[in-house]
Amino acid sequence: MGWNKLKCKSKELQLIGTLNGGQSFRWKLEEGTNEWLGIFSETVWKLRQNNEALEYKVIGSLLESKGKGTKSNKKTETDNELFKKRLEEYFRLDVNLGDYYKEWSEKDELFKSAGKQFYGIRMLCQEPVENLFSFICSQNNHISRISSMVEKLCTHYGEEICSHEDVTYYSFPTVDKLSPPEVEAELRELGFGYRAKFIQKSAAQIQEWGGEEWFRSLQDMKYKEAKTELMKLHGIGPKVADCICLMSLNHLEALPVDTHVYQIAAQNYLPHLRGKKSVTDKMYTEIGDHFRQLYGPMAGWAHTVLFCADLKKFQVQESSDKVVPKKRRKCT
Numbered sequence: 001m002g003w004n005k006l007k008c009k010s011k012e013l014q015l016i017g018t019l020n021g022g023q024s025f026r027w028k029l030e031e032g033t034n035e036w037l038g039i040f041s042e043t044v045w046k047l048r049q050n051n052e053a054l055e056y057k058v059i060g061s062l063l064e065s066k067g068k069g070t071k072s073n074k075k076t077e078t079d080n081e082l083f084k085k086r087l088e089e090y091f092r093l094d095v096n097l098g099d100y101y102k103e104w105s106e107k108d109e110l111f112k113s114a115g116k117q118f119y120g121i122r123m124l125c126q127e128p129v130e131n132l133f134s135f136i137c138s139q140n141n142h143i144s145r146i147s148s149m150v151e152k153l154c155t156h157y158g159e160e161i162c163s164h165e166d167v168t169y170y171s172f173p174t175v176d177k178l179s180p181p182e183v184e185a186e187l188r189e190l191g192f193g194y195r196a197k198f199i200q201k202s203a204a205q206i207q208e209w210g211g212e213e214w215f216r217s218l219q220d221m222k223y224k225e226a227k228t229e230l231m232k233l234h235g236i237g238p239k240v241a242d243c244i245c246l247m248s249l250n251h252l253e254a255l256p257v258d259t260h261v262y263q264i265a266a267q268n269y270l271p272h273l274r275g276k277k278s279v280t281d282k283m284y285t286e287i288g289d290h291f292r293q294l295y296g297p298m299a300g301w302a303h304t305v306l307f308c309a310d311l312k313k314f315q316v317q318e319s320s321d322k323v324v325p326k327k328r329r330k331c332t
């Protein structure tokens with residue numbers, strides 16, 4: 001399969017900030033190229049972009065063999081149409097981001113300044129299972145180590161998709177593969193530490209509550225209700241629950257608050273919160289509500305632009321316009 005094109009201006013989608021900004025952990029920029037290789041929807045993708053289009057190639061996929069459809073599940077869809085739809089959904093290309101950047105910039109000087117360099121940051125529409133277990137791994141962890149744990153989950157518990165240039169690619173595991181009691185010890189052996197227990201126990205809970213269907217019920221709930229349900233899982237606190245609500249359950253008003261978001265809020269908007277040692281539940285709600293009032297029903301997406309701008313790895317060193325890695329930061 002050669003390169004396919006989806007019309008999309010580069011101002012509407014910035015691949016580096018979107019794919020490498022802490023939302024998803026399975027994308028890699030191939031060395032010496034402008035091509036991204038990543039896996040979602042049981043499919044291995046290559047992506048690149050120019051000023052006018054997002055270009056994509058499918059390297060391998062289980063979707064073809066299983067004949068899965070998109071949300072509309074039409075049998076007449078060709079595989080090509082299916083892949084195109086998956087990609088449009090994943091990047092939420094139906095959202096005209098320029099309009100939102102304009103609105104958020106008019107409301108907020110900090111957003112206006114961040115949005116200039118960090119234009120085209122899209123809120124990915126991820127699969128809840130991958131999103132949930134990736135963010136269990138994210139606790140107290142750096143992006144590179146989270147990526148390595150996610151890959152271990154896939155190689156040990158996922159399904160083989162294809163081999164390409166001597167590398168074998170695997171899908172993200174299903175909940176039933178992560179739920180057996182022996183998984184905890186196996187994951188400890190693989191270096192997951194205390195997260196091993198959270199992964200196995202959460203998988204078992206989800207399995208007991210109806211498996212992947214359970215996630216669909218969370219999408220139909222109001223944001224706060226869905227967050228409360230997620231927090232019943234082992235090892236899921238308010239920040240991880242908000243990441244899941246925002247990134248895969250379509251609750252775009254969800255706003256994860258970590259120490260970095262707290263710093264942004266205290267320094268720029270809520271001075272009475274400055275100098276606190278930790279973020280209490282009351283402060284967490286106050287910060288989220290502040291951003292929701294400021295940016296409106298898609299506040300979580302606006303927050304992601306600020307979050308990305310605050311990531312050390314994207315900060316431009318003085319006297320250089322290159323994006324260079326500085327000190328790594330932890331995700332929680």
Ligand SMILES: Nc1nc2[nH]c(O)nc2c(=O)[nH]1
Pocket residue numbers: 021022023138243256257258303304307331332
């Ligand atoms: N948009 C956000 N992305 C994240 N990644 C991560 O690890 N934490 C966050 C977050 O709070 N927001």
